[in-house]
Amino acid sequence: MEKILAYIEEKKEIFLNQLIEFLRIPSISSQAKHKPDIEKCTVWLENHLKQIGLKQTRIIPTAGSPIVYAEWLGAGTDSETVLIYGHYDVQPVDPMKLWNSPPFEPKISNGKIFARGTADDKGQLFTHLKAIEAYLAVEGKLPVNVKLIFEGEEEASVSHLDEFVENNAELLACDTVLVSDTEWFADGIPTICYSLRGITIGEITVFGPNRDVHSGSFGGGIENPLIALCNIISKMKNEKGKINIPGFYDDVLELTEEEKVQFRKLPFDEEEYCKDLGISQTYGEEGYSTLERVWARPTFELNGIFGGYTEEGSKTIIPSNATAKISLRLVPNQNPSEIARKTEEFIKSLIPPTVKAEVKFSPGGSPVLVPRDIKGMQAAKNAFNIAFDKEVVYMRDGGSIPVLALFEQILKAPTVLMGFGLPTDNIHSPNENMDLNNFFGGIKTSALFLNEYAKL
């Protein structure tokens, strides 16, 4: 391993220049005008995969952005296989005026590299390419079989990855999925994320009169659909912040005492958290801490609401209809389809006879919980320890990555979230950046991961 780590140390500048080349391509997947850049990015990426010694490299067209694939199966069929997933597409750059340097002209400053896609996810996925390069250059082989799949629609509203995974289970067959697209709890604290929430998404539209009517001529005569909608929403949670949908908590896996103890040890500053958000206090389900609620408790949230007159001034109408956009975050072992059904049923039971309503909820992605004692998790822990000379912490995340549940379901492989981002990376925002310590340390961690994985 020393030689591999030395190789990485020696090539730092070259690696950084290669990353800069990669970052210069504005591969924004959600904007049609960047389609040529998406193509350019896949060509660049495939070439690079070839150059570092990977086999079977290919650009696979989908109905959207192509998928880039490569593999190195030289460890033989007796050896296990690690599937490395990442995404080469990036978020849009608006608002441009808030960027201190152009988003596609990478700039190094204060030990960080600034550009769109640095942390999310080009910089992170590139650590694995450089680790593999180092391994193959020094050893001529990898200690385990490796497959790589990079999608270009992680930041788009529609992704064709699910379909691809479902139809290519054999190609992608593996024992562990490795993903570097998450962040550390804080700077200097290598972090493994072992659980994500799932999601169910829906909409309620309440219909009153068949047209907007005068609130003087009709007010008092008929139900106001906006008020009816507010009444429905207000019945979704009780005063203790618990969701009232019958059976909603049936399958919720409670946190273990050990997890709670672990969470309490993390340097979470509630005052700082409130200050950053401009709020006076946190809020949520009674009996749980803020981290517990965000990471391990399900939620019911309104994402948007609209109806009636919404311009300046006033217009005294009873509007014809009102809509609420809703999402529920789910935790292990809640089932998004079952929650969608239960939510629909409960909301329908709340609709008063004075209005009509359309209620539609759909599963958006399953929650994920990766056991912390599996081989991949152990390997990631050891790799982090050696590369950064620090103990790792474990965290959950309140967000959702629906494809992970699919990897588990289709490929029967758990996902190890070994990310190198920091909370200060400004992903999805102006001045996105990646800490260079984390970038170079990430390359070493990736190489060490393969080594540790093969040993276990």
Next chain:
Amino acid sequence: MEKILAYIEEKKEIFLNQLIEFLRIPSISSQAKHKPDIEKCTVWLENHLKQIGLKQTRIIPTAGSPIVYAEWLGAGTDSETVLIYGHYDVQPVDPMKLWNSPPFEPKISNGKIFARGTADDKGQLFTHLKAIEAYLAVEGKLPVNVKLIFEGEEEASVSHLDEFVENNAELLACDTVLVSDTEWFADGIPTICYSLRGITIGEITVFGPNRDVHSGSFGGGIENPLIALCNIISKMKNEKGKINIPGFYDDVLELTEEEKVQFRKLPFDEEEYCKDLGISQTYGEEGYSTLERVWARPTFELNGIFGGYTEEGSKTIIPSNATAKISLRLVPNQNPSEIARKTEEFIKSLIPPTVKAEVKFSPGGSPVLVPRDIKGMQAAKNAFNIAFDKEVVYMRDGGSIPVLALFEQILKAPTVLMGFGLPTDNIHSPNENMDLNNFFGGIKTSALFLNEYAKL
């Protein structure tokens, strides 16, 4: 009187052609491009007032549309004065494609005249001009003093009439205000409206985090301002439809038993009402009929609500803020300022400590209740009886005409709402029209009103 009524009968065709001229001017007050038409309309109107023999005619500039004034004070200081109010401006015409004939090319069909402004209010105000013309032509004088004031901002969002009335109390001094800008309960039922609701208008904005945040990363950690807003709204009324604002009903004047009996006699078809609105049932405060609730009970209505993501699809955020636009209709003897204050106080008491909020309510207009036994009401009743050979009915109206309270307050004069419109007139909508029987009958009613008023 016979001669006057005969004169009206004889001049029908001429009167109708004059009305058509008046209707041809597209005096849309809310659209700046029609400012020249507003000017043209005032010139036409002032000329016409001169032609029929009125004195002191003038076009009075305001910061908006001019006010047209005229008077005939030949009855002398011992005689009472009737102030006739109307508006020469009209609503916009959109959507044009739903008009069966061009809105400013008046068309007669099936005993109705179709054009923008026929019933609201050019056709109605014109009845008084023709009645005065007939009176002066036949008798050479009027039986009472008459002042006329026609504004051009009744359909605009800002009106300068209030200011004008406040500053010209002497010019407008009168004993009774006569307005023809309302409609009959149904075709064939001459109707006097004797009460209007008042109004208080306001807005609540609830502030959560200082930016829209990810509902995965923050959901469960903080209060959602949309849900907080829904919770506040849901506490404004109880399950029986009563408004929970403390002291809200303190000054509410209950309907008399006689009024309730009167309302029940009106040909109100609740099934037809629901069918027209596309709803399955009416709704409102328990213990009152639909007409009672709309005409004589106060309401709390949401006119609009918005916050968060409102476009197609979903965006899983906890939004930074949410706003509700609110109006309350008030009944005699509620005070709009006091209700504004009480509403603000109550809503502020409902704001949870987890969010901030801005709450602002303002008085919009006082309720009006005109005693049915005063001279002007009696005169209107008699005039209707004779002109249409029918018994009048009395109704209230759920809407608000703020200037009437001002007439009462500044001029100390009650308003008689002697309207000639019908519920089928399509005011504010395509194919606005006025029934010609009501137009010609209205002219006779107006002449008879002056005669009856002078006799009482």
